[in-house]
Amino acid sequence: GAVVSQHPSRVICKSGTSVKIECRSLDFQATTMFWYRQFPKKSLMLMATSNEGSKATYEQGVEKDKFLINHASLTLSTLTVTSAHPEDSSFYICSANSFPRVNEQYFGPGTRLTVT
Amino acid sequence: AQSVAQPEDQVNVAEGNPLTVKCTYSVSGNPYLFWYVQYPNRGLQFLLKYITGDNLVKGSYGFEAEFNKSQTSFHLKKPSALVSDSALYFCAVRDILSFNKFYFGSGTKLNVKP
Numbered sequence: 001g002a003v004v005s006q007h008p009s010r011v012i013c014k015s016g017t018s019v020k021i022e023c024r025s026l027d028f029q030a031t032t033m034f035w036y037r038q039f040p041k042k043s044l045m046l047m048a049t050s051n052e053g054s055k056a057t058y059e060q061g062v063e064k065d066k067f068l069i070n071h072a073s074l075t076l077s078t079l080t081v082t083s084a085h086p087e088d089s090s091f092y093i094c095s096a097n098s099f100p101r102v103n104e105q106y107f108g109p110g111t112r113l114t115v116t
Numbered sequence: 117a118q119s120v121a122q123p124e125d126q127v128n129v130a131e132g133n134p135l136t137v138k139c140t141y142s143v144s145g146n147p148y149l150f151w152y153v154q155y156p157n158r159g160l161q162f163l164l165k166y167i168t169g170d171n172l173v174k175g176s177y178g179f180e181a182e183f184n185k186s187q188t189s190f191h192l193k194k195p196s197a198l199v200s201d202s203a204l205y206f207c208a209v210r211d212i213l214s215f216n217k218f219y220f221g222s223g224t225k226l227n228v229k230p
Contacts, residue, residue: 044206046219093159095218107160112157
């Protein structure tokens with residue numbers, strides 16, 4: 001089956017710094033990648049949708065300047081949390097699908113971000 | 117807008133008993149519905165989906181789900197629960213009008229006790 005990886009799996013950073021999370025599709029070309037944030041009480045929130053070579057589409061309430069998303073190639077998308085604060089601590093999960101199999105969405109293992 | 121709701125935060129069941137995890141949906145047009153499972157500190161794993169066809173959908177690990185249009189429900193079921201089924205379960209709907217985004221329910225924690 002299709003595999004999506006995320007790096008790093010876990011990161012701790014200091015308040016005010018930026019951190020980048022990578023999402024890669026290992027054995028398929030991802031037409032679209034999605035970024036989710038999972039809060040402690042388990043709710044999975046869609047943050048943004050990115051298509052290769054174009055700007056990401058952010059969900060309402062998600063700060064574009066804080067959560068920078070780049071989808072530079074068909075196998076790589078990055079999420080950069082800028083000027084991180086403790087409230088940004090969360091579990092971030094990416095997923096990807098590939099046209100025309102849009103009913104198949106493959107999830108990465110997630111990245112645990114802790115901001116101290 | 118497309119959405120799904122999971123009314124139960126937690127479901128407790130004894131091993132060997134049948135289990136049901138509930139999901140209701142609200143969609144415009146035909147629903148594209150999914151179930152995913154998440155183990156601690158892991159990403160989501162696909163269990164099954166309903167696109168069209170038979171209302172009873174069979175998926176991975178012995179799970180199945182019943183699509184009920186009149187009740188706008190898509191409940192996840194398994195005839196005999198295993199302790200290893202204990203995990204977080206998410207119902208999801210695909211928004212075909214908006215980049216094929218998936219929207220997830222709030223999740224239901226399934227506890228299967230020996």
